[in-house]
Amino acid sequence: MASKCPHCMSKVPTGLILSHSYGMECPHCHTRLAVTDGGRYLSAFAGLAAATVVYRFARISTGLLGWALAIVYAIVAFGIVSPLILMLVADLQTAPPEPEPLAHGAPAGAASHASGHH
Numbered sequence: 001m002a003s004k005c006p007h008c009m010s011k012v013p014t015g016l017i018l019s020h021s022y023g024m025e026c027p028h029c030h031t032r033l034a035v036t037d038g039g040r041y042l043s044a045f046a047g048l049a050a051a052t053v054v055y056r057f058a059r060i061s062t063g064l065l066g067w068a069l070a071i072v073y074a075i076v077a078f079g080i081v082s083p084l085i086l087m088l089v090a091d092l093q094t095a096p097p098e099p100e101p102l103a104h105g106a107p108a109g110a111a112s113h114a115s116g117h118h
Helices: 014-019 037-058 066-089
Strands: 030-034 093-094
Touching: 014 037, 037 066
Parallel strands: none
Antiparallel strands: 030 093
C-alpha cells in the first residue's frame, strides 16, 4: 500500500515511507512530508503488544538459554509487526521545515561577551 501526498495527491512508495517516516520528500512535487504521529504511535503500540504476547509464549520454553530466546523472539516480533502496521495505517502530512545548521564560527554566547564590558 502507498499513501498519498497531501499536496499533489500522488502515491508515495511504501519503502520511502518506512525508511524515512520522520522526513521525506515527495518524489513527484518535492514537498517535505512526514508520517502522522498517530500512525507511528499505533504501529509502535502494535509492535509492543506483539512482542509482549510472543515473550509470554516463548518464556515457557525451558533450557539453558530459554530466557534469552524469549527476548530475541520478542525483539523479532516487534521488528516485523511494527513496520507491517505502519504500512497499513501510514498517513502523510506536510512536515515542518528542517532547522538551519549551526555555523562553525564563534559560539552563540561569544557575541554578547565581546560587547566591550570590561
